Amino acid sequence: MRRPRPLTLALACAAALASSVVVAGPAGAGGHPDRSHTPRFSTTVLDPDQSFRGLDAVDSRTAWVTGGSISGGTGGVWRTTDGGRHWQDVSPPQTEGLNFRDVEARGTREATVLAIGEGEASRIYRTTDGGRSWTETFRNTEPTAFYNCLAFFPGGRHGLAVSDPVDGRFRIAATDDGGRSWRVLPSRGMPDSTGEANFSASGDCLTVSGHDAWFGSGGERSRVFHSTDRGRTWTATDSRIPPGEAAGVFALAFRTPRQGIAVGGDFSAPTDGVDAVGSTRDGRTWRGAGDLQHLGEDVAWLPGTRSGVLVVGESGDVGGVSASLDAGRSWTRLSSTGFHTLDCTPDGSCWAAGGKGRVARASLR
Template sequence: MNRPTLDLPARLRNGRSMRRLGLVTLTALALTVPPFGATADAAPSGPSGQPAAKAFAGNWKQSVLDPDQNFRGLAAVSRSQAWVSGESLTGGKAKVFRTTDSGKTWKDVTPPGTEGLSFRDVEVNGKVAHVLAIGPGQDSRIYRSTDGGATWAETFRNTDEAAFYDCMAFYPGGQRGLAVSDPVDGKLRILATTDAGRSWKVLPNEGMPASDNEYGFAASGDCLTTVGNTAFLITGGSKSRALRSDDGGLTWTASDNRIPAGESAGGFAGDFADQRHGIAVGGDFADPTDVQDTASYTTDGRTWTGGISLTHVGEDVSFLGGPWTAVAAGDYRGSTGTSLTTDGGRTWTRVSDQGYHAIECLPGGVCWAAGRKGAVARG
């Protein structure tokens, strides 16, 4: 199928629905972003009276690595190290970049032979890095590096034309990891590794609830996330749910994540401060300016409270080290912005008109972000 114009969602490259979102209009990004209001010294209390994590202080330092890249994969390793992954806006290589000096310089560490691929997720555990390419059939692949991206091994290539992998996540320590595919035979498919990503296998689906036309969105690589021994999957499509597994992805329980469902709508990403406190964000890529009911939260890891609105589409969300303070971001067809919560997701304050596809924060108020036209930022 011919490659679409630059503003079409990546999913349309394969003749499927809009949920794969990806290629966006090439509007230049501002080089500075308004600060986030709350300073790094502020430590507001959460709903329980416990101190909240330090809020993100803003003061973005932004650069453009490659204007041909659309970045949706992001791994914030530390204050000084981060990785980003993307896709070409003109059909070239899907690229991976790494910084070890707080974003002052970035090194291109792209695996060979990535023309036409779409790297939507990058995960780093110690010295081991993985990138996930999404797409139907053999477009879905996983690459692994143990030397900072100097060399890569392809450790998984999907051979099932019915499968389309979206997101990837590793458990603490990096030995065990999961990846999720759109439904195959009526159920979401889970791929798993138990050897730090050297090999992968498809798990049995008996413990997965039925999920026809329900899927994870490859918006930021965070439709699948782990905390402790628990994995969470945020979905949209025919159903908008949060699925939870406490046994390595073998069995899952599902609950409504309270973000309205639709062919191109639902939950796009989630993050969890612990196994009880989590936030989901999303929206509708067919109507991104409809920003009602774009966020929800849980305080028990199983039931969700919705009816919460950002002022922009929610493509990603990240806690800052505690259960109360988190940052959400989005940037899709005019629905752009960044918001901050200091009460666990109950209320949000728009703190910037600049948005990103992916955002990841660290304890202490440091956040990394990545987005369209090769933009990366640290603040």
């Protein structure tokens, strides 16, 4: 089989993730059949009581997902090392009632997971042996704080976690030892954030690229916050995504420290994707991009392309998968089946996870 071109690979991943069948038909550039490439899409239900919103795909074989119980039980952590054929429940012990919304992995053995919630419900756990044992490395002690997302800079030593505002300013916790310990940073470098909040919709409300970090907000204002000094100081810019009580920026992704996409919407109107995408070409200023036909809970740059982007969203019975090949200026809705969270890897695989314990992987074979 000849090696697929990057654009063909990107379209195949997008079409495969949008498919509602286990094995998708072949697709080539422009959507025309190309029988030399066969995208395969497999969906697995790990636990129908779980809503998966945390996902980190290491490569085409290894991925970690985290979730929360739909019925009010315990959330969990799962890991695969064989491309999704088998998944292992590696949840931390004695974490009844916690809701795991984010995971950052550094391979098959090392991962950091975030449990969300007010007060002590916000916790961070770390494993270095593939989930056989876990260490609690952070527990929030501020009753009004609510941590939503975490991310690590390249190399894995420095990382940040973001909380809803405390006393009118978003709160940042930081690590400089790979997640072994965390400290809350002073708030004097954070702009006034009164009336704003994060959305822990997909684990990607905070993201990094190079030495820069960004997170999104919603509520009274819908903004993108940007730091160039590992979270000590921040600037805030209008995201161009409309704000609202349940509306704003849900996720961000950067192909480079300058080229980024922000997606969001309104959970109270999940079929309305108008103005649900913002884009930046300098990493600082944002402009409106093309409209979606569904809310955008997560976004990823398609591997092997300069301008291919995939967006997923899911809210109850409303959802969708959409793709853009022009960096978000225009979108094609590929499916009405949605996911909460999404990740694509440099080796050409895209992973997704969502409600009712569903996980999926798409690639070329």
